[in-house]
Amino acid sequence: MLTSLTAFSGDFQREVEARSGQNLDGCLGCGTCTGSCPNISFYDYSPRELIALIRRGEKKRVLESRSIWYCLGCYTCEERCPGGIGLSRVMDACRELCLKEKYAVNGERVLLFHRLFLAQLARYGRAPEALLALQFNFRTKDYFRDLGLGRKMFLKGKIKLFPERVSGRKEIRSFFREAGPRGVLPE
Amino acid sequence: MKIAYYPGCSLHAAAREYDASLKLCLQNLGIELTEVPDWNCCGATSAHSIDEKLSILLAARNLSLAKKMVSGKVLAPCAACYSRLLASRRRLQTEARLYQEIASRLPDLDGVQEMEVLSLLDLLCLRELRDRLKAGIVRPLNGLRVACYYGCFLVRPAAVTGQPDPEDPTLLEAVLAAAGAEPVPWTYKTECCGAGFVLPEPQVVLRLAGEILQAAKRSGADVIAVACPLCQMNLDARQEAVARELGEELHLPVLYVTQLLGLAMGFAPRVLGLKRLLVDPFPALQEKGII
Numbered sequence: 001m002l003t004s005l006t007a008f009s010g011d012f013q014r015e016v017e018a019r020s021g022q023n024l025d026g027c028l029g030c031g032t033c034t035g036s037c038p039n040i041s042f043y044d045y046s047p048r049e050l051i052a053l054i055r056r057g058e059k060k061r062v063l064e065s066r067s068i069w070y071c072l073g074c075y076t077c078e079e080r081c082p083g084g085i086g087l088s089r090v091m092d093a094c095r096e097l098c099l100k101e102k103y104a105v106n107g108e109r110v111l112l113f114h115r116l117f118l119a120q121l122a123r124y125g126r127a128p129e130a131l132l133a134l135q136f137n138f139r140t141k142d143y144f145r146d147l148g149l150g151r152k153m154f155l156k157g158k159i160k161l162f163p164e165r166v167s168g169r170k171e172i173r174s175f176f177r178e179a180g181p182r183g184v185l186p187e
Numbered sequence: 188m189k190i191a192y193y194p195g196c197s198l199h200a201a202a203r204e205y206d207a208s209l210k211l212c213l214q215n216l217g218i219e220l221t222e223v224p225d226w227n228c229c230g231a232t233s234a235h236s237i238d239e240k241l242s243i244l245l246a247a248r249n250l251s252l253a254k255k256m257v258s259g260k261v262l263a264p265c266a267a268c269y270s271r272l273l274a275s276r277r278r279l280q281t282e283a284r285l286y287q288e289i290a291s292r293l294p295d296l297d298g299v300q301e302m303e304v305l306s307l308l309d310l311l312c313l314r315e316l317r318d319r320l321k322a323g324i325v326r327p328l329n330g331l332r333v334a335c336y337y338g339c340f341l342v343r344p345a346a347v348t349g350q351p352d353p354e355d356p357t358l359l360e361a362v363l364a365a366a367g368a369e370p371v372p373w374t375y376k377t378e379c380c381g382a383g384f385v386l387p388e389p390q391v392v393l394r395l396a397g398e399i400l401q402a403a404k405r406s407g408a409d410v411i412a413v414a415c416p417l418c419q420m421n422l423d424a425r426q427e428a429v430a431r432e433l434g435e436e437l438h439l440p441v442l443y444v445t446q447l448l449g450l451a452m453g454f455a456p457r458v459l460g461l462k463r464l465l466v467d468p469f470p471a472l473q474e475k476g477i478i
């Protein structure tokens with residue numbers, strides 16, 4: 001056990017560990033996660049740096065990082081981590097804390113996407129992908145984006161015009177009210 | 188064999204050809220699918236990204252609906268749905284406190300821990316099906332070089348999926364080789380395609396899909412086989428944009444494994460939805476005399 005390092009780690013590390021179910025003292029600092037990450041070019045801090053920052057208690061830097069929003073959740077780092085750390089759950093925990101405690105979001109487009117997706121889920125019980133694309137373009141004022149592709153997909157019968165509705169929508173909405181941290185749905 | 192079927196949102200919309208071809212193939216193999224009544228979206232990446240409990244509740248509702256059905260097994264052919272249902276079931280199985288919390292909100296949760304969640308690959312690789320699969324091949328895909336693409340969720344994390352070789356899986360290869368095709372060795376079969384990031388940050392997908400398509404091209408493949416609607420969409424529908432970005436000709440048809448298998452079983456291209464693919468698969472298949 002790396003007692004010299006744990007001595008530095010504060011409440012933040014424990015908070016992330018409790019939420020993610022991961023033991024960050026298992027990090028060997030080997031950088032396998034960083035070497036494996038397919039989206040590292042969009043990160044400000046590498047996965048290894050993020051873990052080090054969490055262990056140093058640098059809450060604001062971690063929760064306001066770009067990296068937590070640009071993790072693809074592909075599990076490559078997790079698969080290869082010799083310390084057995086499930087980094088995708090650490091990222092989930094950081095995003096949730098970021099929203100819940102109102103830290104600045106350094107990945108607004110990504111968050112907007114998640115929120116629009118979940119808003120549809122709350123509304124219909126299912127997630128109509130074409131409608132989601134339209135809404136995203138509308139909210140980002142990028143009205144004509146992928147218009148040509150959309151037309152092609154429509155002609156191929158890949159676009160469903162009317163979303164399917166689940167009859168248990170009421171129950172599904174209750175998951176949102178009870179389970180959601182602040183800010184799961186778009187304003 | 189009877190099995191509950193959880194199609195997920197994509198198989199009812201952009202990936203309808205996956206749904207259609209899968210039903211034909213499985214019927215041919217003697218599997219009876221019954222759709223989970225009133226299923227809801229699994230929450231995909233978005234739910235667990237910002238609200239973990241919500242993602243478990245969404246998955247748990249589906250599992251509890253599926254549990255009431257015939258077999259104790261549920262098939263989730265979309266890799267993202269598969270990943271969410273399976274990961275949630277595992278956590279409900281192993282974390283007593285989480286189970287209590289979810290059970291307090293969702294009545295009738297009892298027994299979901301025992302539900303078996305199967306991906307299409309899990310199902311096709313059951314021993315009893317393998318023999319039937321071989322017997323069902325009437326028009327082998329001779330000479331068709333296939334790059335089998337798994338992406339993330341069918342294999343990772345192995346602690347959840349139970350895949351014996353998450354860095355170099357060979358299940359798809361085994362299925363397609365049984366159908367007479369020639370799987371090619373290549374290096375990008377489990378790389379991430381960027382999935383839903385295509386909306387918020389298209390550059391992510393253009394780059395990742397570009398690398399995957401280039402690697403498949405280099406391997407000498409005629410087509411790519413997939414078993415995930417998100418992977419299919421990123422490699423197929425975005426291929427034109429990727430090619431433009433790379434300044435390179437690609438023309439690599441991206442078919443669902445069930446479309447290829449369906450052809451080998453003698454089904455017509457029309458019923459398998461081959462015309463719904465954006466990159467036209469007909470020239471490559473005609474050249475090999477498959478259609």
